[in-house]
Amino acid sequence: MQQPKEIFVKIDRCVGCRSCTMACAVEHSESKTLFGAISETVMPKSRIYVEWVPPDNKVPLVCRNCDEAPCMSACISGAITKNAEGILITDMDKCIGCWTCVMVCPYGVIGRHLESHKAYRCDRCPDRDIPACVEACPTKALVYDTVESYSESLRKHVSIEMTRSDRR
């Protein structure tokens, strides 16, 4: 079986340019273009957040699609379901805007549409092969990969670094 892909974050690569948040909001707009998006009456929202931590680290945050997702269990209207790819989907018709998911998400990555009174989150861009945020990231701080392949790339990277330091 094809392993599901995840969005991984390399914090040391993020420069805080917020290209990801822009691309995410555009992707989730009606028009799907930047100029169209900024003129829409309901302002399109990004589902990825870039926070800042002292001394000067930028931290992109996005839904982790937890294995035992607290939001899915806590939801009092059954609006949150995990699809076949392991992605948590909020059913906008079922969501009643009680914000219980916001109250239990330990990552703080569930947003609130105040206009429509619905909760929203990263949907991994179902219409795209690669999520918009990942494609937009100019420093490759966001990586879209399977757990297996991503950890292999990390191992390779570390072993290369170690052999280099041995030579010195």
Place this chain on the structure above:
Amino acid sequence: MEDYYQYVIVGASAAGMAAAHTIRQYDHEGSIGIFTDEMDAPYFRPLIPFLVSGKKKAADMSLIGSGPYVEKHITINTGMRVMGLNTTKKQIFLTDRSSVSWDKLLLATGSQPYMPKNIDGLDISGVFALRTLSDARQMAKYVEQTKHSVMLGGGILNLKTAFALLEKGLKVTLVVFSPEVLSQLMEPEDAFLIRKALDNAGLTIITGVNAKAILSEKGKVKGVLLDNGSEVPCQMVCIGKGVRANVNFLTDSNISVDKGIVADKYTSCNLPDVFTAGDAAVTYDPVSGAPMMTALWTNAVEMGRCAGKNMANIKTAYSGTFGILNATQVADEPFVSMGTVHTNSFDFEVYRYHANDSYRKLVFNADGNRLIGAVFVGNIQNAGLYQYVIREKMNIKHLKSYIIDHNLHYGHFLK
């Protein structure tokens, strides 16, 4: 009907259904039989006010196939009340005296509305205590002959129901004994913005008074007599005075009961192979360790999932129950209340922030190094992180200013 299931679950609401689906995730074979005295298939109980308002149909509230409730081969026996049990023979007894045997048993019988004994006339037609889908249907029908409804109690259930009735065009009066609405979830000062929103939404709220009697005419509600002597004419009364655990059927059993069914750290009762979860269970507060009963969907699901794992032989400690863990939105005013939020009587370090459109209160222990409670009104962003900090009993020294300023984000937890 089968006379044996490997897993028998009494109660088909949050805790029972969460347990069943969790068992199924770990045990693909063992038979699971659930018993409920309700005639309806399992549904999302918190949604029933929407049946009264007409915003949702019963079918839209169905639990099976929604959210995490997608596992197969779980038998649900509706309309079957469990009258008692024999823990030696490992059997439950139903109304028709038939028995069903089990290897593992979960008691997730939930709770029922508390009907105050000091109010006369609670059996009059037109008095409701909204608990089941069936109650909601009857209430929805009675709305047609109602112009004015009086709600006794100022908790979340009554507020949600009040809004359902307002939407149906009724005049609604809330009679609250406490000094302010939502007194179980926050202090009067914390509720200021919510109260303002409720008043603006057209609710009439009377505080500091109790009902003495429900008045009737031809067997139907015609008013409420209050303990200040005044009389409020109305055609409907809704009781929202909290709940009591359904444990009466255990009177002749040797299951340990203290207001609710006593659970140990692993959701087990005092006898082997018997477990409990949800409103009926007595657990403990993760912060203070004190025995605790709650009537919250979210807690019931979490405890049910934990019980399900233990029943499937995956020993899992229950992380405890926040006595208060509520998020909702009433009258366009979202709020979150969690942990210890009543701060009048003990020594706490409390920070309050008032703005025109938002309010927050952060409660730390006396030493000021642990967050133990929080109320957010208006702006509830990232509330989950504060919940996490409270639950994990984090030493928050380096995070305190972010917490007080409501600027906490997950990046702060990364080393």
